[in-house]
Amino acid sequence: MTAVVQTPVGDSLRAGSTLLRLHMPEEAPHLDDLWPLLGAEERDRARRLARCDDAARYIVGHARLRQWLGRHLRVAPQALRFAANRHGKPMLDGLPCAPCFNLSHSGSWVLIAIDESGPVGVDVETIRPNMAQIDDFRAVLSPEEQHWLDRLPAAERAQAFARTWVRKEAYVKAIGEGMSRDLRSISIIDGSDGGPSLLYDDNAEPTCGDWRLVDLTIDDSHAACLAYRGNV
Numbered sequence: 001m002t003a004v005v006q007t008p009v010g011d012s013l014r015a016g017s018t019l020l021r022l023h024m025p026e027e028a029p030h031l032d033d034l035w036p037l038l039g040a041e042e043r044d045r046a047r048r049l050a051r052c053d054d055a056a057r058y059i060v061g062h063a064r065l066r067q068w069l070g071r072h073l074r075v076a077p078q079a080l081r082f083a084a085n086r087h088g089k090p091m092l093d094g095l096p097c098a099p100c101f102n103l104s105h106s107g108s109w110v111l112i113a114i115d116e117s118g119p120v121g122v123d124v125e126t127i128r129p130n131m132a133q134i135d136d137f138r139a140v141l142s143p144e145e146q147h148w149l150d151r152l153p154a155a156e157r158a159q160a161f162a163r164t165w166v167r168k169e170a171y172v173k174a175i176g177e178g179m180s181r182d183l184r185s186i187s188i189i190d191g192s193d194g195g196p197s198l199l200y201d202d203n204a205e206p207t208c209g210d211w212r213l214v215d216l217t218i219d220d221s222h223a224a225c226l227a228y229r230g231n232v
């Protein structure tokens with residue numbers, strides 16, 4: 001018999017938004033109970049993931065998302081159907097007024113952002129000590145970001161790079177374009193309040209200024225950011 005796994009409540013960063021911060025050591029004991037909440041495609045994908053920790057994060061992310069949305073929309077989690085845009089961003093199928101959502105998984109964490117008023121993107125990344133030295137990573141920086149990073153003391157670079165990276169990923173995930181975008185054409189720097197500020201996006205419509213980015217506090221070894229559209 002399947003045990004009832006309580007739906008996580010989450011934090012509300014503003015009206016109509018919810019952020020679930022799921023810590024894998026606490027979620028792992030529930031994996032067997034979360035499995036039946038997944039759809040057939042999700043189970044296939046989880047089975048194909050070679051690494052156990054990738055599969056575990058995938059199961060937790062998708063089952064907890066279904067559980068939260070099912071409760072919010074008053075339907076069984078298993079009955080929800082998903083579609084994706086042409087860049088792979090998932091959304092609920094056939095429910096145009098349903099909340100927007102996005103999820104991210106890395107290291108010990110799965111983050112799920114849900115927003116009832118518009119598109120949202122979230123990204124979490126494990127901070128690796130050599131991040132700022134890896135050429136592949138540096139190739140995603142705009143000239144302004146590169147300049148800022150190079151001026152920092154070496155000891156601060158990995159963390160600063162991880163922070164820049166999750167800000168850019170949260171943004172491209174919010175706009176739904178993901179890694180199809182050339183990240184060098186997007187520049188996100190520290191604003192006057194020390195928080196992230198979108199300096200420019202070469203491809204964006206004039207409404208680019210409507211996007212808000214919020215650095216999320218997770219723990220010392222992870223960086224995370226949330227992006228959404230709105231003024232508050």
Ligand SMILES: CC(C)(COP(=O)(O)OP(=O)(O)OC[C@H]1O[C@@H](n2cnc3c(N)ncnc32)[C@H](O)[C@@H]1OP(=O)(O)O)[C@@H](O)C(=O)NCCC(=O)NCCS
Nearest residue numbers: 058087088089090103104105123124173176177178179180
């Ligand atoms: C989504 C993407 C930004 C990956 O981010 P990542 O740091 O590796 O992984 P994260 O855990 O943060 O996010 C993955 C989740 O983002 C979501 N996602 C997938 N495509 C997305 C998109 N275009 N926009 C927003 N979210 C997306 C999915 O829910 C995915 O979760 P799942 O794998 O459990 O289904 C990136 O893989 C991507 O853009 N994929 C789309 C395919 C693509 O454009 N490929 C080009 C390869 S160069």
